[in-house]
Amino acid sequence: MELAQRVQTLTPSSTLAITAKAKDLKKQGFDVIGLGAGEPDFNTPEYIMDGAKQAMNNGLTKYTPAGGIAELKLAIIDKFKQDNGLSYNEKQIIVTNGAKHALYTLFQVILNKEDEVIIPSPYWVSYPEQVKLAEGNPIILPAAETNDFKITPTQLEEAITPKTKAVIINSPSNPTGLMYSKEELAALGEVCLKHNIIIVSDEIYEKLIYTSKEHVSIASISDELYNQTIIINGVSKSHAMTGWRIGYAAGNETIIKAMTNLASHSTSNPTSIAQYGALAAYTKDPGDISLEYKKIFAERLDAFYKLIQDIPGMECIKPEGAFYLFPNAKKAAEMNGFATVDEWVAALLEEEKVALVPGSGFGSPDNVRLSYALSIEELTEAANRIHRFVLNHK
Known part of the structure; x- marks a missing residue:
């Protein structure tokens, strides 16, 4: 067969x-x-598991809205304000079955056949495969080890074609653990704005940084980059919740609505109990x-x-x-x-x-x-x- x-x-x-x-x-x-x-x-920390247990005891084990419960969306909005200086509304947020599902759903709604997505390498293993599943073409852009595995604006500009739809930026990076500075992100962002390219900013490791550098979301650099960026994040790495499968995306309202519609036909909704665990992670944390x-x-x-x-x-x-x-x-x-x-x-x-x-x-x-x-x-x-x-x- x-x-x-x-x-x-x-x-x-x-x-x-x-x-x-x-x-x-x-x-x-x-x-x-x-x-x-x-x-x-x-x-997973005890207070998060307690939040999930309380949800179960309260009968919160039913279907939820496809894009996630309102309480969790509001908690994510607060997180963006506090951590990244970014303002979103509920219509700009979708909660998904892990950050991987957020990426998968995003590519499904923004890519047409043979649309190109620029993926700097080294890359997380699922990026090219998800682009291919959306019938897009992953364009691998090697980042030199001598440049700390980071691409340059010149490299990015040279890789762009009329079919280029998006570029992925993962900072801190899996697998290298290296990060882009605010200045480097701004320079890459200018190229994306010039060519009207969607920026997919994977920020899942933002809480795990071990130098004096601070994480900078490219969406926070300017209003123009805010409008051009879809942020992918989740609680898996920051709160030791990999098995709970709660991620989210934030950005353009039209894209988020399309992602939500697709999710309603593919997964119905993220697991209700896991959502309440994530809600506890963001609202009941006794400290960071x-x-x-x-x-x-x-x-x-x-x-x-x-x-x-x-x-x-x-x-x-x-x-x-x-x-x-x-x-x-x-x-x-x-x-x-x-x-x-x-x-x-x-x-x-x-x-x-x-x-x-x-x-x-x-x-x-x-x-x-x-x-x-x-x-x-x-x-x-x-x-x-x-x-x-x-x-x-x-």
Whole structure:
């Protein structure tokens, strides 16, 4: 039986695949350290779970509006005001089944066949696939490692064609952990305004920054960029709620209405109980819970980064946010006699039982992504195993 053409070209998520492989090896009794997970290793805070329990006890387990409950939309509006200096109304907000679903729905409503979306690489693995599912063409724009994996306005301008509909900006970035400054965003924004290109600003890691830099939403820079930008965000990373699947999009009212209409026919609504958990996350927080996470991740980053830097053939730019290292492992792979970094990663998992995500899934085949959403003890052991593997194969 032949499948639809739209799914025949899809590439499975490399992050989910490596995590599943690591879990399978663990079930077989192997001592596996998985560095592939894109989620905090903390449990969801108790006050958020209490909010969900209270909702269940109050019978709030029915259908909700397709675009999310009004209370949560208002809480998101308050969040934008406080954190980003942005003003939205309820008609400019849609709550979705995770930030991934917000992106998927957005591309479905803004793209026609063969419309182009510029995607800087390294990129999050699902961006190109979601564009393809909307019958658009992902245009991969390599960002130089020597420029901290960031594209320049000149690069962006040269990539634009009459078919260009949107560009994706992810800051802080998955997989690199690096961020654009306000000045860099403004310069890219000017190019987008000049060519009337929609800016898709993925800000899911905005709360996890470990330098003196502050997160800047490109929509906050000017009224013109505000009108041109769709912001994607959610509670998964900031509040350790990956499994709850609550994300949201904010921006142009016409686009948000179309997204809401599509969601009404595809998912009905985000899970009611999860929405009330997210509402608690934004309204009942006894303090900024992400500050606690930031402190823990910053300590892990400092320790793990030093250990990875000490491994022969591994070169890494220190990330500024998120919870990933993205070292260049090409020299290590060549030193160990492997033709590609992918082969090196596979051998490392087989021999030392350390699961990394190959950079090829992110459009950067010379790199690997290592999540430091584990304890310092586990990270230290993982780094020691990688170091041993490299030395044993020299």
